[in-house]
Amino acid sequence: AGQNFSLTIRAQDVGGNDVLFSGPVTLTDNTGTLTPTSVTFSNQAFVTISTARIIKAQSNVVINASGSAKPAQSNSFNVTHAALDHFDVTNTSGGNVGSQVAGTNFAIKIVARDAFANIVTSFNSSVTLTNTTASITPTSSGNFTNGELASLTVNITKTSSADAISVSGGTPTRNGSSNNFAVNAGALADFRIANISSPQIAGVAFPLIVTAVDANENTVTGFTGTVSISVTGGGISPNASGNFINGVWNGSVSISNAGAGRIITVSGSGFNQDSNPFTVNAGVLDHFVIDPPITSPQSAGQNFSVTVRAKDVNNNDVLHNGTVTLTDNTGTLTASSLVFANQAVQTITNARITKAQAGVVITASGSGKAVQSNAFTVNPDLLHHFSITNTSGNPIGSQTAGTPFNIRITAQDQFNNTMTGFVQTVTITDLSSPPINITSGAFSAGVLTSQSITILKARTDNQLTVSGGVPPVNGMSSLFNVNPAALDHFTIDPITDQATSAPFTITLRAMDANENIVTSFIGNVSITDLTGTITPTNSGAFIGGVR
Structure with missing residues (x-):
């Protein structure tokens, strides 16, 4: 299989004598993998090729040769596998x-x-x-x-x-x-508690990560139950976990009593597990607050201030040492960490959110504590560009010349937020010659959900461009092909005066209704003239829509 071998095809008369022949001969085999698939005789009695190749291993392989309605068949032979x-x-x-x-x-x-x-x-x-x-x-x-x-x-x-x-x-x-x-994972076989750092502060929540494991120490992601939680030498809150998610409870606990050698024990489903020993020191920090409230609305990409305050259990400002990090529910917040150095209040001025959204909430986390801000709105920035897709939001696929198709256009800021205030129209052009020039319908809340487009000229790698807004901005679609439509008619390139019986060349083209060459047409056409004496009367196969 896959190795070249020699193959000879002979043209013979009814008596088995070699005869000179001109024309193509097709080659096939019963594996369906023979190459080449044809040879051409040129006033020859036989043609030998040394590059015959079959890639499918099979017994009783037979090669068939057919030309001028004359079939022939080889002997059967075996093709064995390659290395x-x-x-x-x-x-x-x-x-x-x-x-x-x-x-x-x-x-x-x-x-x-x-x-x-x-x-x-x-x-x-x-x-x-x-x-x-x-x-x-x-x-x-x-x-x-x-x-x-x-x-x-x-x-x-x-x-x-x-x-x-x-x-x-x-x-x-x-x-x-x-x-x-x-x-x-296999069945639940035990629990594991992630290492607990020491010391901890009394009354201050710290992370407790408990993992359900199988006999091979894999996380049992299907475990969604709970465990009871206890500690040596005092009380712990909570004393039961929440439901595990994917085999893990990633929670937090606080211990009311200070002391050395504290050990947390979790119990559930017939299994118990102890943590490492750790120390609990007395502490004062209870929680943080974000105050004053964050102004609403903010603009996407614009800096604003966030102030975080350290509070005790009675909501008094307390001096604190540590770092507070900020996250938000848009996933686009960037902000410096707030580093407390024996301070009660820290403010940053470089908080920045790039996703436009209502109900944005910032979470401040540090020292096992977390607090959420007030909910506020982030509006889009200025109009920056347009997004052009199909009506499902995906790249535009291949189209057919002269056939309408629909697109979706979205006005966006530099962060790809939809400009909900944009309700104007836009101009749509493309790369065809001449290009289309369409004025769209009016946008609604920054989106034109369906705009009909018709392109008459076939082109590879066409692209739509949208322009609009004040000041004007642009947007371009992905590249897509505009293919010719169905065969509509044929054209013959202009022919100069010819002499009788003298050969001359003509060029035939298969065209659609919009005068695009139908490159997929590979058939034959008949040829006639007004004298009735033209030869040949059959064109032969078109190539790429042209003969």
């Missing part, structure tokens, strides 16, 4: 490996193949196995039989959302990998 090129790793049915459970056996199939996907039946050795998490057993297979290992039982102990099994073997070494598949 080992790679391995396929699948389930035992030859499909994708499905989701698995960590620590649970499952079976795979491994097939040795050549570069053309033929089974290398001569491969009867073993291969080594690895996986993405380096937790597969065994790491070496048994021997293949006729190029296949029909069923190999393996076990993977580590979870992954996109694990894959890789195999290596042969001389020289060849490789192969399975599809990506999930390895999910």
